[in-house]
Amino acid sequence: MTQTDTLLPSPSLVERMGIPRSLLWGFIGLLLFMVGDGVEAGYLAPYLENHGVTSRDVAFLFTIYGVAVSISSWLSGPLSDLWGPKRVMWIGLAIWAAFEVVFLMAGIMTGNYTVMLAAYTLRGLGYPLFAYGFLVWIAAATPPRQLGSAAGWFWFAFSGGLPTLGSLFASVTIPLVGEITTFWLSLVLVVAGGCVALLMTHEPRGASRLAPANVSVGGIFFGSISILWREPRTFMALIVRTINTSSEYAFLVIMPAFFTKVVGFSLSQWLVLLSIVFMSNILFNLMSGMLADRLGHRTVVSVAGCLGAAISVPAFYYVPLAFHGNFFIAALVGIFYGATIAAFVPLSGLVPQICPKEKAAALSALGLGAGASTWVGPAIVTWFQAWHGIEGIIWIFSGLYVFAGLLTLSLSIPDHARAYMRQARARGEDLSAGAAAFH
Structure with missing residues (x-):
């Protein structure tokens, strides 16, 4: 062993598990965010049907929401290349929180289906920008030898929250505090997770444009679809x-x-x-x-x-x-x-x-x-x-x-x-x- 080797710090437990140490709080925040996003997954449909929304209208709500998610999922990559993943994640968090408040106060609590449809659809732009923006950050900041494991932990946090732990959370809180309060608690979890990920993760590459300076905006977007x-x-x-x-x-x-x-x-x-x-x-x-x-x-x-x-x-x-x-x-x-x-x-x-x-x-x-x-x-x-x-x-x-x-x-x-x-x-x-x- 050379003197240089002895000076290299041994990998931490987190790194041996495949998680980049500089992004650890991002993974923790992602899990909390996705738990909050997944709270409603198992009971939003029956809640709406029990409060006068037809099953067909519920399916249409989920369909339009899914279209927004699909568009946002694709946009998360080129936008992260253009603005940096961290800014995209902030935008996603802000969209989710703002339109969840509208969805609950002006839609759910008043029974206004039109507002529900508009707010829920716009909220659908939020979580892909946050989650997949972080995935781009992982790809940018993780050494190639560790990228597979890091991506695996990303999907563990993503799927662990939506809807696994989110549904478990709802199964506990609904009998205790009711369905409406559980909706509001999901917002608390999302905001808490977003702040943990973004305020406690200081890895520098996520804060700046990832695409080379000579690549045009059109080139960034067109290459990912052509x-x-x-x-x-x-x-x-x-x-x-x-x-x-x-x-x-x-x-x-x-x-x-x-x-x-x-x-x-x-x-x-x-x-x-x-x-x-x-x-x-x-x-x-x-x-x-x-x-x-x-x-x-x-x-x-x-x-x-x-x-x-x-x-x-x-x-x-x-x-x-x-x-x-x-x-x-x-x-x-x-x-x-x-x-x-x-x-x-x-x-x-x-x-x-x-x-x-x-x-x-x-x-x-x-x-x-x-x-x-x-x-x-x-x-x-x-x-x-x-x-x-x-x-x-x-x-x-x-x-x-x-x-x-x-x-x-x-x-x-x-x-x-x-x-x-x-x-x-x-x-x-x-x-x-x-x-x-x-x-």
């Missing part, structure tokens, strides 16, 4: 990613009433079940990634993800219906559903290999798909609920997962990409950077 037709496989990956979690957002609209009014669960039981589903999803996120290293990314996505979800979606409907009121059985099939949705995670390792020269742009396609799923799911409910009710919607999603499986088979790595990666390895370049940004 890749969809320059490399059609990224467009196919976008569709698969959209289908991936679209059923989750549809279930937030239709399943609360199904489990409370048909299966016979209480609202608290439904919120706990929802938390179990997403806890399964979080755990299997990690397992599917390790499985992909052994079996291949495309194999895991197509078989465990697409085929698995085509089975688990109808199972999540028919099995609890057959075992009426049995929470244990419902939890088991919910765990199965959460695991199959998690099996799409290896897409984030596959897509950068398809476009190794433009990893960030390729990953932005997955980000766009992640945002699109938040409105596609509720939109399917809006359009098709009158067809065959919940049962018809269940089979639509099952068919979509079969379709996603067929698309996944076409997500092969092109020869020119393999040649580029061989040349990069020969030059000693690290090809792992950026491989896990958007799952």
